[in-house]
Amino acid sequence: MTTASATPSVLDRAWDVSPRVSIRPESFGALLYHFGTRRLSFLKDRRLLEVVQHLATSATAREACVAAGLAADELATYALALTKLADTDMLQERS
Amino acid sequence: MTTTVPLVEHFALGLDAPICLTWELTYACNLACSHCLSSSGRRDPRELTTDEAKAVIDELQRMQVFYVNIGGGEPTVRSDFWELLDYATAHDVGVKFSTNGIKIDVEAARRIAANSYVDVQISIDGATADVNDAVRGAGSYDTAVRALRHLSDVGVSAKLSVVCTRYNIPQLDQFKEIADRYGAQLRLTRLRPSGRGADVWDELHPTQAQQRELYDWLVLHGEGVLTGDSFFHLAAYGESLPGLNLCGAGRVVCLIDPVGDVYACPFAIHEQFLAGNVRSEGGFARVWRKSDLFLELREPQSGGTCRSCNQYDACRGGCMAAKFFTGLPLDGPDPECVKGYGEMGLSKVVAGAAPKPSLDHSHKGGVRGGPVPVTIGRRPDRACDEDPLAGLAAATAR
Numbered sequence: 001m002t003t004a005s006a007t008p009s010v011l012d013r014a015w016d017v018s019p020r021v022s023i024r025p026e027s028f029g030a031l032l033y034h035f036g037t038r039r040l041s042f043l044k045d046r047r048l049l050e051v052v053q054h055l056a057t058s059a060t061a062r063e064a065c066v067a068a069g070l071a072a073d074e075l076a077t078y079a080l081a082l083t084k085l086a087d088t089d090m091l092q093e094r095s
Numbered sequence: 096m097t098t099t100v101p102l103v104e105h106f107a108l109g110l111d112a113p114i115c116l117t118w119e120l121t122y123a124c125n126l127a128c129s130h131c132l133s134s135s136g137r138r139d140p141r142e143l144t145t146d147e148a149k150a151v152i153d154e155l156q157r158m159q160v161f162y163v164n165i166g167g168g169e170p171t172v173r174s175d176f177w178e179l180l181d182y183a184t185a186h187d188v189g190v191k192f193s194t195n196g197i198k199i200d201v202e203a204a205r206r207i208a209a210n211s212y213v214d215v216q217i218s219i220d221g222a223t224a225d226v227n228d229a230v231r232g233a234g235s236y237d238t239a240v241r242a243l244r245h246l247s248d249v250g251v252s253a254k255l256s257v258v259c260t261r262y263n264i265p266q267l268d269q270f271k272e273i274a275d276r277y278g279a280q281l282r283l284t285r286l287r288p289s290g291r292g293a294d295v296w297d298e299l300h301p302t303q304a305q306q307r308e309l310y311d312w313l314v315l316h317g318e319g320v321l322t323g324d325s326f327f328h329l330a331a332y333g334e335s336l337p338g339l340n341l342c343g344a345g346r347v348v349c350l351i352d353p354v355g356d357v358y359a360c361p362f363a364i365h366e367q368f369l370a371g372n373v374r375s376e377g378g379f380a381r382v383w384r385k386s387d388l389f390l391e392l393r394e395p396q397s398g399g400t401c402r403s404c405n406q407y408d409a410c411r412g413g414c415m416a417a418k419f420f421t422g423l424p425l426d427g428p429d430p431e432c433v434k435g436y437g438e439m440g441l442s443k444v445v446a447g448a449a450p451k452p453s454l455d456h457s458h459k460g461g462v463r464g465g466p467v468p469v470t471i472g473r474r475p476d477r478a479c480d481e482d483p484l485a486g487l488a489a490a491t492a493r
Contacts, residue, residue: 022187024112024159028105031114033161035189035212040114040161042102 010083011062011075014094015055021090025049032090041090048081055091103339109346109393112158112383115191117361118351120148120176121168122456125197127465128220128231130258130299132362133352134290135168136458141354145175147374151351152183154379162189162212166361168353168456171198177206184212193218193256195235196242204245216256216282217242222269226262230299233464240273247277254321256282259309260299267312271320282321283313285328288420288430289362290452296421306433307332328413328429331406342415345370345392349383357382359392362416366453399426406434413437422449 017023020036029043030052043049047068054064061082065075085091123138124131143151155163163183170176171194183190191214199207199215207213217239221227224236246253255274257263263270267283274281288296301309310329313320313336324338339347344360351357355373358364370389371382383389401412412418413429421430422444428436458465 022159022161024161026105026110028102031110031161033189035161038189038214044102 009079010086011065011079012060014059015061015064015082015086015091016094017052017055018090018092023049023052032085034088034090037089039088039090041085041088043081048078051078051082052085052091103341106339106343106347107341107393107396109389112160112380113349114160114343114347115162115164116155116160116349116351117164117166118151119166119168119353119361120170120179121173121353122454123172124167124169124195125172125462126169126195126232126235127458127462128291129295129466130220130230130260130286130290130292131457132287132289132292133166133168133364134452134455134457136462137456138168139353139456143353143355143373145178147355148175148179149182151355151373151379152179152186152188154373155183155188156186158380158383160188162191165190165192167193169195169197171203177203180213181210184210190214191216191254194242195231196239199242199245201245201248204242204249204251207246208249208251214254215246215251216254217246217279218256218258219270219273220258220260221263222266222273226266228466229262230260230295230466232462232466235464243273243277243279247279250278253277253279254282255279256284258286259283259301260286261301261305262299264301264305264309267309271316280319280321282323283309283325284323285325285414285417287362287414287416288449289416290364291457293420293449293452300431303433303435303438306431310336310433328410328417328431329433330409331433335409340409341411342413344368344415345389349389351379357386359388360416362414363419364452364454365419365450367419367450368416369453397426399424401426401428401436404428404434404436420449420452 020034022033024031029045030049032041043052050068051064054067058064058067065078070078119133121138121142122135124135127136170192180190189212193216196217207215219227219239220230227236243253257270271281286292286300306329310332318337322336322338326336327340330336330340349357349359350361351373357370357373359368370386373379398407398412401407413432415425417430418425421441423430423440427440430437430441
């Protein structure tokens with residue numbers, strides 16, 4: 001299990017959305033479906049969706065958060081959400 | 096997160112596309128189950144053609160509907176069934192299909208094993224042949240078990256799909272054993288008074304005591320047993336069962352029937368819940384996003400007479416279809432309300448007043464080996480339909 005406190009932080013690593021995951025934007029955020037695990041997941045706000053959409057072109061998750069316009073005091077909350085997505089295989093670490 | 100509105104409230108107001116939808120590919124069926132939700136049997140000559148079905152799949156892909164629950168009738172009796180299945184999964188639409196197992200031979204099992212976007216549900220409504228076949232017809236238990244074995248042999252983890260009735264609730268542990276034996280996952284769903292189910296509902300629906308037994312069993316087994324979110328009316332007993340716990344009709348789910356008609360949910364095949372047809376201008380997307388019926392269903396619900404109940408937030412008044420086909424008002428309690436308010440309501444419904452399904456594709460004259468009515472043509476009076484000993488005898492004999 002990955003945890004937010006593990007080093008390096010989820011924010012300092014590079015991530016991609018799993019190739020088996022489909023993302024569907026919705027008014028509240030987005031729905032995610034993993035075709036491998038058959039798991040349905042939710043991005044509970046549009047800014048988290050933006051963060052996720054920036055991951056592929058960002059060197060780290062922190063960069064993606066900045067690109068999505070998050071303030072420094074918001075990062076911890078979003079790091080938790082990203083950790084959860086990584087734990088359920090929705091995100092994959094990019095080396 | 097910045098969201099303050101619970102996610103479930105967003106779902107109640109509707110999504111841009113369904114999370115999943117049920118698609119009955121055909122009304123044709125080799126069986127004549129006494130509780131069939133879609134009154135299936137004979138093929139409808141207006142059934143969607145292969146090309147029309149593919150066009151629907153294209154549209155579902157554009158709308159990013161992640162998967163469809165394919166059923167019927169018996170979907171595998173369509174000659175283009177495997178073609179449509181492959182077409183869907185090649186277009187990013189996952190498939191879960193329900194079957195009685197009639198066409199699941201070794202070759203079909205291998206085919207399913209080779210496609211990682213396909214899940215298969217084998218329907219069985221008794222853990223023993225006698226209980227199953229009384230509802231689904233002679234030989235249907237053996238057919239289902241044979242299909243499970245073929246799937247297990249090639250490493251496919253199927254779902255064992257059970258509609259809970261008064262006669263099989265004493266068999267819950269046995270169902271779990273069968274599922275475990277074939278590396279399958281158990282899925283329990285609720286009997287609705289839909290289709291031919293209306294004719295047998297009084298006789299087959301679980302007693303209040305059995306509902307409690309079922310609830311406790313589901314809580315004990317947690318996420319290991321699937322329910323298709325079908326028992327949210329039981330949330331009024333206490334904690335919620337896993338799932339969204341809301342009526343998704345027209346909000347997060349819907350039904351496309353074999354002729355392309357779009358209904359609010361698979362259990363509501365009635366003109367009152369008909370939103371449109373995929374063959375019409377704008378196709379399925381327009382029906383989902385613009386139909387008057389679906390927009391109305393996404394309006395905040397009043398809760399009606401249930402509003403004053405302290406469990407309303409848990410059960411949200413229960414199942415729309417169950418109320419409708421038992422003749423209860425849609426803004427009142429579910430007929431199986433765990434507080435007993437539904438039974439009080441049912442006692443006031445005039446016999447024969449409940450709406451009848453709009454369509455009936457039942458075999459005329461029945462099928463060979465079809466189910467034999469448990470009681471011959473007698474529909475019990477509402478007031479005395481609950482035998483206090485029903486189910487208990489079987490439970491102690493377990």
